[in-house]
Amino acid sequence: MIEIENLIKVYRRGEIEVIAIRDVSLKIEEGEMVMLLGPSGSGKTTFLHLLGGIDRPTAGKVVINGKNIAMLGDKELTDYRRRDVGMVFQFFNLVPTLNALENVMLPMQFISVPKREQKERAIELLKMVGMEKRAKHYPDEMSGGEQQRVAIAVALANDPPILLADEPTGELDTETGLEIIKMFKKLQESGKTIIIATHDLRLAEYATKILRIEDGKIAESKSIGEISKLGHSENVK
Numbered sequence: 001m002i003e004i005e006n007l008i009k010v011y012r013r014g015e016i017e018v019i020a021i022r023d024v025s026l027k028i029e030e031g032e033m034v035m036l037l038g039p040s041g042s043g044k045t046t047f048l049h050l051l052g053g054i055d056r057p058t059a060g061k062v063v064i065n066g067k068n069i070a071m072l073g074d075k076e077l078t079d080y081r082r083r084d085v086g087m088v089f090q091f092f093n094l095v096p097t098l099n100a101l102e103n104v105m106l107p108m109q110f111i112s113v114p115k116r117e118q119k120e121r122a123i124e125l126l127k128m129v130g131m132e133k134r135a136k137h138y139p140d141e142m143s144g145g146e147q148q149r150v151a152i153a154v155a156l157a158n159d160p161p162i163l164l165a166d167e168p169t170g171e172l173d174t175e176t177g178l179e180i181i182k183m184f185k186k187l188q189e190s191g192k193t194i195i196i197a198t199h200d201l202r203l204a205e206y207a208t209k210i211l212r213i214e215d216g217k218i219a220e221s222k223s224i225g226e227i228s229k230l231g232h233s234e235n236v237k
């Protein structure tokens, strides 16, 4: 379970202060598929970075299975990032000089998985995302949707219980985006906890929980109907 308590993130650049997350408290159960919906600049990426241990909160707690990751030392936090969470980004984030197979093997290298095992597992993961035939291909030889599928395999390399995705369909056409979301749904059904930030209201129907973020404040939305209304007023603004 993920328990967030009074989470605050303030960015300071000289005189200017931006409050990106304002006193957020919420719980996410194991095995949920959470959609984090909100306009540009509302704090989605910041929130995911705090959950993923990429950034540290200014105040508050991020308790994951009883452990407050805000209190971890640098070494423990690195370990958390490598083993406990997988991250999928908008721009696919593959290493351009490595082929698909090597990209998927890389996170396993960081935690010293034996080479043979790295390869076996990477092949298995590429099969799972339907990319085994492209194992030897480099990122620039694949389409956006294909790169994103490989990026999901990379995020799953060390079998983390939590997957975080930051607008994973933002660069994809509607149909390819939907395929990626269905892939996340299958992973959720296999027991992973998934949190996806998106602008795309159509993805909300796949969620077990919908969170609306606006100006750093997060509220839970009960239904897609409620979301559609909010989405509409947002478009009108």
Ligand SMILES: Nc1ncnc2c1ncn2[C@@H]1O[C@H](COP(=O)(O)OP(=O)(O)OP(=O)(O)O)[C@@H](O)[C@H]1O
Residues within 6 Å of the ligand: 011, 012, 013, 018, 019, 020, 038, 039, 040, 041, 042, 043, 044, 045, 046, 047
């Ligand atoms: N490193 C930083 N330094 C200063 N301000 C920042 C920094 N990163 C983000 N911000 C600010 O924090 C707020 C939230 O940004 P964030 O990137 O989390 O929004 P977002 O919801 O992901 O937006 P988008 O949909 O455009 O990706 C914004 O006002 C942004 O300008």
Ligand SMILES: [Mg+2]
Residues within 6 Å of the ligand: 044, 045, 046, 166
């Ligand atoms: Mg963002």
